Amino acid sequence: MAQAAAANAEKLPVVAIRDLHKSFGALEVLKGISFVACEGEVVSLIGSSGSGKSTLLRCINMLEVPDSGSVSIDGEEIKLSGDAPHRQIADERQIRRIRSELGMVFQSFNLWAHLTILQNVMEAPLIVQKRDRSEVEAEARAMLDKVGIGEKADAYPAQLSGGQQQRAAIARALCINPRVMLFDEPTSALDPELEVEVLRVIKVLADEGRTMVLVTHDMEFARSVSDRVIFLHQGAIEEEGTPDQVFDATQSARLKQFLNAAKHD
Amino acid sequence: MSDNLAFWLSYLTNGKHLTWYASFQFTIFAALAGGMLAVIFGLAGATLKNSRFFALRLIGSTYSSIVRGVPDVLFFLFFPLAFEQAVEWFMASQVCTPETLAAQSATWPPCKEANWFLGTPEYLILASVSLGLVYGAFATNVIHGAMRSVPQGQLEAARAYGMSATQVLWRVHIRQMWVYALPGLSNVWMLIVKATSLLSLLQIADIVLWADRLGAPNYLSAVGLVHDDWRWRYYLVLFVFYILVTFASEKAFGALMNRAGRGILSEARS
Numbered sequence: 242m243a244q245a246a247a248a249n250a251e252k253l254p255v256v257a258i259r260d261l262h263k264s265f266g267a268l269e270v271l272k273g274i275s276f277v278a279c280e281g282e283v284v285s286l287i288g289s290s291g292s293g294k295s296t297l298l299r300c301i302n303m304l305e306v307p308d309s310g311s312v313s314i315d316g317e318e319i320k321l322s323g324d325a326p327h328r329q330i331a332d333e334r335q336i337r338r339i340r341s342e343l344g345m346v347f348q349s350f351n352l353w354a355h356l357t358i359l360q361n362v363m364e365a366p367l368i369v370q371k372r373d374r375s376e377v378e379a380e381a382r383a384m385l386d387k388v389g390i391g392e393k394a395d396a397y398p399a400q401l402s403g404g405q406q407q408r409a410a411i412a413r414a415l416c417i418n419p420r421v422m423l424f425d426e427p428t429s430a431l432d433p434e435l436e437v438e439v440l441r442v443i444k445v446l447a448d449e450g451r452t453m454v455l456v457t458h459d460m461e462f463a464r465s466v467s468d469r470v471i472f473l474h475q476g477a478i479e480e481e482g483t484p485d486q487v488f489d490a491t492q493s494a495r496l497k498q499f500l501n502a503a504k505h506d
Numbered sequence: 507m508s509d510n511l512a513f514w515l516s517y518l519t520n521g522k523h524l525t526w527y528a529s530f531q532f533t534i535f536a537a538l539a540g541g542m543l544a545v546i547f548g549l550a551g552a553t554l555k556n557s558r559f560f561a562l563r564l565i566g567s568t569y570s571s572i573v574r575g576v577p578d579v580l581f582f583l584f585f586p587l588a589f590e591q592a593v594e595w596f597m598a599s600q601v602c603t604p605e606t607l608a609a610q611s612a613t614w615p616p617c618k619e620a621n622w623f624l625g626t627p628e629y630l631i632l633a634s635v636s637l638g639l640v641y642g643a644f645a646t647n648v649i650h651g652a653m654r655s656v657p658q659g660q661l662e663a664a665r666a667y668g669m670s671a672t673q674v675l676w677r678v679h680i681r682q683m684w685v686y687a688l689p690g691l692s693n694v695w696m697l698i699v700k701a702t703s704l705l706s707l708l709q710i711a712d713i714v715l716w717a718d719r720l721g722a723p724n725y726l727s728a729v730g731l732v733h734d735d736w737r738w739r740y741y742l743v744l745f746v747f748y749i750l751v752t753f754a755s756e757k758a759f760g761a762l763m764n765r766a767g768r769g770i771l772s773e774a775r776s
Contacts, residue, residue: 304662304665304666333670337668338668339668340666340667341667341668345663345667347659347662347663347666351659352663353660353664353678353682354660354682354769354770355678355682355768355769355770357769364667365667365668368669368673369667369668370668397768399769399770413667417667
């Protein structure tokens with residue numbers, strides 16, 4: 242892991258976040274956060290509920306617009322205009338192009354209920370990326386096979402188990418050939434026995450060298466899959482480092498407390 | 507017996523009866539056109555109510571709250587007349603000359619050239635628009651509520667994958683809205699069907715007017731009394747017609763619901 246991190250230091254930052262602030266009303270959720278995720282790197286965001294980790298992830302593709310600070314993807318800064326609390330996306334074309342390269346996986350799957358699994362996976366490549374249908378279909382089927390639900394291609398989301406739905410959602414994210422995969426607590430809505438099948442898929446993707454930013458509650462998983470772990474506490478980065486540093490040589494008292502509590506879950 | 511049959515056959519196929527049968531097309535046309543316009547006005551109204559701009563939201567909610575409260579009979583009388591006179595007033599400002607104004611003895615229209623003669627087709631279109639406007643206000647509310655029932659997460663996912671606002675609206679939001687809107691829209695449709703019995707208010711010789719005429723005591727000086735007051739029999743035919751329409755509508759909405767609910771309502775049938 243340490244070598245991997247060292248190798249990553251020379252690589253380009255795919256996601257670069259600088260001094261992000263975000264408030265919901267009087268509640269300050271992010272208090273100036275900066276980090277980068279380099280090519281091929283898996284960065285996990287951990288922390289207790291309300292620490293701002295999901296909001297931070299949602300700022301990467303501007304589902305939440307930060308009050309100040311900047312987000313760059315592949316060195317291109319996402320253009321924002323205005324001042325908080327009315328700060329907004331300045332360039333619709335730019336954000337749509339950037340979003341079409343960010344594969345987001347949601348806690349509650351958010352598959353489109355009126356489309357079959359195959360149609361779900363093909364939707365964005367066809368409609369947003371405007372790629373050729375036969376090529377997209379072949380790729381979509383390959384992705385569904387990869388996540389192990391190839392035989393469910395013509396089923397509707399509601400006919401699948403939670404684990405299968407989340408794997409379909411991962412296939413949907415893969416099919417846009419994303420620069421970065423963004424996972425927002427992908428297993429939190431799943432029963433433990435269904436969690437395993439989703440984690441296995443994410444692990445495969447991490448081992449393939451995909452760039453990923455992962456919000457998770459699962460410390461074991463964060464440890465096994467990450468190149469770097471960031472611990473957020475009340476909207477600020479409290480500690481970050483390789484999994485070995487963060488989990489075995491913990492510095493912060495708050496992180497120690499958090500990890501202890503997590504063990505007893 | 508065969509004489510009897512021959513009598514009934516010729517009675518039921520006489521000119522007046524054939525005109526009556528033909529007049530069913532007016533009712534069916536007004537219902538279908540009115541229903542279609544109501545959905546279009548409903549979609550427009552709901553989009554206005556969801557708008558980012560306050561002025562547009564105000565128009566949308568004013569439409570749905572005010573027009574819903576206006577009695578349909580009153581609107582039926584008001585709108586076509588107001589529309590006709592507005593057109594005539596506009597025409598008058600274009601075509602009337604001092605001579606023709608002076609020549610006109612009636613109070614309206616200002617001059618003969620500005621007169622707009624409305625036949626059955628024109629009245630039928632005005633009736634359909636009236637139905638669409640009145641019941642579009644109900645449809646606005648139904649569709650507005652249905653739009654809010656679509657799971658937000660799916661709209662967010664569509665945005666997260668780079669869809670434009672228009673793509674999100676048409677490919678996900680409106681597409682999924684129908685499941686929640688159809689029960690309410692089927693109510694609106696039944697109200698429209700019922701309101702088609704008001705067509706005779708607009709000088710349209712519709713099924714109700716003809717049932718009234720045909721059922722009235724029929725006295726011919728050559729034959730004497732053909733029949734006395736048979737109106738209830740004719741009204742009964744209308745009852746049966748409307749019940750059949752209701753039955754067919756239920757079937758049609760069931761089929762639409764199956765189509766729109768595919769995937770969304772299919773958990774039970776997996």
